[in-house]
Amino acid sequence: MKFSRKTLGIPYGVFLTLFVVAPMIVLFYYAFTNGQGVFTLRNLTDFFTDPNTLGTLFYSLAIALTTTVVCLLIAYPVAYILATSKLKAKSVIIMIFVTPMWINFSLRITALKEILTLIEGNLAYYPFLNSVLGMTYDFLPFMILPIYNTIVKLDHSLTEAARDLGANERGAFLKVTVPLSLPGVVSGISMVFLPAMTNYVVLDMLYNSTYIMGSLIGSYFAAYNWHGGSMIALVLLGIICVFTLLTDSGEDDARTGGALL
Amino acid sequence: MENTENIIELKSISRTFADGFKAVEDFNLEVKRGEFVTFLGPSGCGKTTTLRMIAGFDLPTEGQILLDGKEISKLPPNERPINTVFQRYALFPHMNIFDNIAFGLKLKKLPKEEIKKKVKKVLELVDLEGFEKRSVSTLSGGQQQRVAIARALVNEPEILLLDEPLGALDLKMRKEMQLELKAMHDELGITFIYVTHDQEEALTMSDKIVVMNEGKIQQIGTPEDIYNEPQNAFVADFIGDSNIFNGIMTGSMTARFAGGEFRCVDDVPEGTRITAVVRPEDIEVVPTKEGQIRGKVTSVIFKGIHYEITVESGRYEVVIQSTKSADVGSEVGMKVEPDGIHIMIAEDDTNIFPVDMNKRHRLEFNGQELDTSLTQLIKGSHRNENHELINENGEVIDPDKIHVFCTIEPEDIRMTDDVDDEQVLVEGTISNLFYAGDHYSYVVNTEIGQDFIVYDEYLWNMGDRVGLILPSDKMRFSVKK
Incomplete structure (x- = not known):
C-alpha cells in the first residue's frame, strides 16, 4: 500500500465522521421531527414562544455578556502593562495568571465558593454576581493571553511613528495600539463569550439554580424530550455560527496572530 | 543670512544605557539649515541612538540638543518639529494610504479640504498619485518606502530624519531612491539627517558625513574629505576599499611601509610611526624591476569596470584595482605615486x-x-x-x-x-x-x-x-x- 500524507488524515476523518458529522445529522433530525418521526417546525416555534426558554436565552446572554465585559476590563490593562513593561519577571507574572488553569476546575470553583460564602454569608443573595465572578475567574486567562500576544507582537516603531507624527501618549495608544490589538480582543471575546453561554457547572456549583443554555438542554434530555432539546442545541449552534462569522470578518484585515490557546 | 545659521546643534551628547554601555559618547555636531548630513558607521556604532535622541525617542544622559538655539533634548517627540522615516517604514497597517499620510495633519486639526490637498500634493512628490485608497499590505517595499517618506514630509518638518530607509530595498531600487531622495532634498530645502552603514550611499547623497565608531565621532567632513583625507585608520578602512599599512617615516617626505620605501606628499618628521593608506586604484602594476615593492599575484577577479588583483608581498596582502589584468602566480612589481599615499600619524607605538x-x-x-x-x-x-x-x-x-x-x-x-x-x-x-x-x-x-x-x-x-x-x-x- 502506498503511504501518502493523506493517509495520516484518515484517523481524523473517521473521528470527524463518527463524532461530529453523525451527531449533527442526528441533531438536525431530532430538531425537526416530532415524537412520531414526522417533519415539523413546532420545536422551533416552541422555543421562541415559550417564555421559559426565551428567559433562559436572555439570562445566558446576560451572564455571558457581563462575564466578557468584566474579563475584558481586567484583561486588557493587565495584558497591555505586561506586554509593554520591561519587567524581567514578566514571564513569572504571566504564569501567575495562567497557572490556575492547571488546577482542577471544580477545585477552583469550590475554593471560590468557600471564599464567597465567607464574604456574603449566603450564596443565595447574589446568584448572578456569583456566577459572573465564577465565570470570570475561570475564563480570565483566555482573555489575557490572546490580547497579550497581539500587543507583544506589535511593532514598537508603530507607536513611535504615531508619537513622531504629533500624537501624545494617549493619542498613540488610542489610534494605534488599541485598533491593532483588536484581533487579540476578538479572539479573547470568542473564547470567553461562547463558553460562558453554556458553562452551567459554574452555576450549579455556586448554587445558582437558574438555567442557562447548557443546563436547559440538559434538563430537556433528562426529561427524554430529545426533540425540544435538540432544537435548543441547534439554536445555540446558530448563535455561535453568527458570532463566529461576525468576529471572523472583523479579524480578516489584521490577522496578526493572537490565539495561543 | 537665514541659510547659514545652524538649525540643530548637538553639544557633548552622551547616552549611557542602564547596563553601563556607552552607546554615544561626547557627540558634538552642528547642522546648517538645508544640509544633507549622514551618520555613517558599522552597526552598533551609535548612529541610530543619536538619531533617536534627535527625534525624542531616547533622551541623552548628558549634553544638550539645540534646535534653532532652543534646548529640546527633554521634549517628547510629538512636540518637536522633526519627523522620522523609520527603518522598516512603520506604516499603520490598519489604515489606508490616505489615513497614514493624513495622520499628523488630522492631529493638527487642519480642515478636511486642506488635508486632502496636502496628501494629494505629497503623493505626487513621491510618484504615487491616486494611491489614497490602497491598503498598506498591497504595496511593494519600494512603494511603502515612498509612503513613509510622504507621511513624514507632509507635516513640513524642519528636519527630516531617515533611519537606514533604503536598507530593505534591492540594489536597483536603492540606487533609484538615493537619487530621488537627493532630488527631493534639493527641491524642498528641508534639512535631512540620514543614517546608513552603506558608505557608497553616504558618499553619493550627503553634503556632510559624520563617521562614527563605538559611539564616538571619527571624522566629520564632506564626502571628498572623508574619502581622500581619512583622519584615522578606521575611517580609511570603512570608506572605500583601501590598503592600510603600518610604517615609519624615514625622511621628511619618505615613508617605509609594506617592505618598501615610498615618496609621499605629507611632511611628517623622520622617525614618526605612521599608518599609510593607499587606495587600490592608486597602485600601478609594473614589471618587477620598476616596482617599489614586488609580490606574487594570488587572485584576479573581473569586476566589470576593473580587475581586482590581490598580490601577496611578504606578509602583506595588497589589493589593486586595475583596468589591465594580470596572471595568477606571476611576479609583479607595484608602484604608487606620491600623491596616492595618504599618511596618518599613528595614534600610539603599539x-x-x-x-x-x-x-x-x-x-x-x-x-x-x-x-x-x-x-x-x-x-x-x-x-x-x-x-x-x-x-x-x-x-x-x-x-x-x-x-x-x-x-x-x-x-x-x-x-x-x-x-x-x-x-x-x-x-x-x-x-x-x-x-x-x-x-x-x-x-x-x-x-x-x-x-x-x-x-x-x-x-x-x-x-x-x-x-x-x-x-x-x-x-x-x-x-x-
Whole structure:
C-alpha cells in the first residue's frame, strides 16, 4: 500500500465522521421531527414562544455578556502593562495568571465558593454576581493571553511613528495600539463569550439554580424530550455560527496572530 | 543670512544605557539649515541612538540638543518639529494610504479640504498619485518606502530624519531612491539627517558625513574629505576599499611601509610611526624591476569596470584595482605615486601584526608556534579529539578564514644580540632610533616585512642585527572577521 500524507488524515476523518458529522445529522433530525418521526417546525416555534426558554436565552446572554465585559476590563490593562513593561519577571507574572488553569476546575470553583460564602454569608443573595465572578475567574486567562500576544507582537516603531507624527501618549495608544490589538480582543471575546453561554457547572456549583443554555438542554434530555432539546442545541449552534462569522470578518484585515490557546 | 545659521546643534551628547554601555559618547555636531548630513558607521556604532535622541525617542544622559538655539533634548517627540522615516517604514497597517499620510495633519486639526490637498500634493512628490485608497499590505517595499517618506514630509518638518530607509530595498531600487531622495532634498530645502552603514550611499547623497565608531565621532567632513583625507585608520578602512599599512617615516617626505620605501606628499618628521593608506586604484602594476615593492599575484577577479588583483608581498596582502589584468602566480612589481599615499600619524607605538593559524590549529608567527589558548579567543569554540578547533556551530574552523592579530607594547619586547637564542621569535635590523627622554625608541625591520617598535633603556646602533623576544604573557590576541 502506498503511504501518502493523506493517509495520516484518515484517523481524523473517521473521528470527524463518527463524532461530529453523525451527531449533527442526528441533531438536525431530532430538531425537526416530532415524537412520531414526522417533519415539523413546532420545536422551533416552541422555543421562541415559550417564555421559559426565551428567559433562559436572555439570562445566558446576560451572564455571558457581563462575564466578557468584566474579563475584558481586567484583561486588557493587565495584558497591555505586561506586554509593554520591561519587567524581567514578566514571564513569572504571566504564569501567575495562567497557572490556575492547571488546577482542577471544580477545585477552583469550590475554593471560590468557600471564599464567597465567607464574604456574603449566603450564596443565595447574589446568584448572578456569583456566577459572573465564577465565570470570570475561570475564563480570565483566555482573555489575557490572546490580547497579550497581539500587543507583544506589535511593532514598537508603530507607536513611535504615531508619537513622531504629533500624537501624545494617549493619542498613540488610542489610534494605534488599541485598533491593532483588536484581533487579540476578538479572539479573547470568542473564547470567553461562547463558553460562558453554556458553562452551567459554574452555576450549579455556586448554587445558582437558574438555567442557562447548557443546563436547559440538559434538563430537556433528562426529561427524554430529545426533540425540544435538540432544537435548543441547534439554536445555540446558530448563535455561535453568527458570532463566529461576525468576529471572523472583523479579524480578516489584521490577522496578526493572537490565539495561543 | 537665514541659510547659514545652524538649525540643530548637538553639544557633548552622551547616552549611557542602564547596563553601563556607552552607546554615544561626547557627540558634538552642528547642522546648517538645508544640509544633507549622514551618520555613517558599522552597526552598533551609535548612529541610530543619536538619531533617536534627535527625534525624542531616547533622551541623552548628558549634553544638550539645540534646535534653532532652543534646548529640546527633554521634549517628547510629538512636540518637536522633526519627523522620522523609520527603518522598516512603520506604516499603520490598519489604515489606508490616505489615513497614514493624513495622520499628523488630522492631529493638527487642519480642515478636511486642506488635508486632502496636502496628501494629494505629497503623493505626487513621491510618484504615487491616486494611491489614497490602497491598503498598506498591497504595496511593494519600494512603494511603502515612498509612503513613509510622504507621511513624514507632509507635516513640513524642519528636519527630516531617515533611519537606514533604503536598507530593505534591492540594489536597483536603492540606487533609484538615493537619487530621488537627493532630488527631493534639493527641491524642498528641508534639512535631512540620514543614517546608513552603506558608505557608497553616504558618499553619493550627503553634503556632510559624520563617521562614527563605538559611539564616538571619527571624522566629520564632506564626502571628498572623508574619502581622500581619512583622519584615522578606521575611517580609511570603512570608506572605500583601501590598503592600510603600518610604517615609519624615514625622511621628511619618505615613508617605509609594506617592505618598501615610498615618496609621499605629507611632511611628517623622520622617525614618526605612521599608518599609510593607499587606495587600490592608486597602485600601478609594473614589471618587477620598476616596482617599489614586488609580490606574487594570488587572485584576479573581473569586476566589470576593473580587475581586482590581490598580490601577496611578504606578509602583506595588497589589493589593486586595475583596468589591465594580470596572471595568477606571476611576479609583479607595484608602484604608487606620491600623491596616492595618504599618511596618518599613528595614534600610539603599539605593535599590531597578523599571526597565522597553522594546520594543527595553533597560532604561529614566523614559523614558531605561540603559546596561547585559541578556544578562549574564539567564542564558543572547543577542540575535538584530533585537536582540531570546532566553532559554536560544530564545524571545523578553516585556518584560512580566520584572522588573528597580536598586539604588544613596545616596552614589552626585549632585544638580544644572540639571534640563535631559542626564545627569539623573529630577527631583524635596527633601522631607526631616537632617544625619548628616559629610553630609546627603536624601529626594527624584519625579513618578513613587519616593522617592530621597541623601547629599550640601552643604546644599540643603527644596523645592529638583533633578535626580538616577545614574552607570551604580554602578547594580546584579537580575532578579526
